[in-house]
Amino acid sequence: MNESLHNYAFRLAEQIDIQKPFVVVGLSFGGMLAVEIAKTFNPVCTILISSIPSVAHLPYYFRKAGHLGLHQIIPISFIQHAAILKRLFTNESSEDKKLLKTMIRKSDIGFIRWAMHAVLSWKNTEIPERLFQIHGTRDGILPHRYTNPTYLINGGHLMIFTRAKEINQILGSLLTP
Numbered sequence: 001m002n003e004s005l006h007n008y009a010f011r012l013a014e015q016i017d018i019q020k021p022f023v024v025v026g027l028s029f030g031g032m033l034a035v036e037i038a039k040t041f042n043p044v045c046t047i048l049i050s051s052i053p054s055v056a057h058l059p060y061y062f063r064k065a066g067h068l069g070l071h072q073i074i075p076i077s078f079i080q081h082a083a084i085l086k087r088l089f090t091n092e093s094s095e096d097k098k099l100l101k102t103m104i105r106k107s108d109i110g111f112i113r114w115a116m117h118a119v120l121s122w123k124n125t126e127i128p129e130r131l132f133q134i135h136g137t138r139d140g141i142l143p144h145r146y147t148n149p150t151y152l153i154n155g156g157h158l159m160i161f162t163r164a165k166e167i168n169q170i171l172g173s174l175l176t177p
Contacts, residue, residue: 009036038128057147066120
């Protein structure tokens with residue numbers, strides 16, 4: 001699959017009724033898709049959770065890996081094993097570690113390869129208007145120090161599971177007129 005992140009997001013956006021006000025919310029990779037949708041359409045606001053709004057917010061080591069094309073030559077199984085092994089050395093909660101390991105093991109290899117390429121070749125520099133970013137202080141995948149979140153929560157990349165109450169409170173305040 002050679003589809004760009006922008007084109008994939010555009011295909012997803014075909015399901016949105018843009019004749020009515022709408023909000024775009026995206027988690028992690030989905031946040032990058034939400035940004036691409038927001039650039040083309042006009043949502044009331046865009047909300048990113050554990051995500052980034054532009055390539056400038058991607059950690060330097062991901063940008064370097066993309067520039068070198070490492071994602072195209074390293075076997076996905078090696079990346080999966082390395083990601084699982086990394087869980088031993090992160091500050092993620094035990095719940096996050098367990099969930100991430102399960103997600104990594106069950107992920108479709110073709111989709112992982114495509115998504116890695118899409119993210120590492122993402123060129124977006126435009127940050128949508130009315131953007132709100134909820135990020136975890138312990139996010140080991142997209143560390144908050146590389147981005148400028150609107151809200152910081154004491155949580156990891158999958159804080160939607162462990163910090164759902166806090167995130168729902170923020171979403172409620174953003175979505176209530």
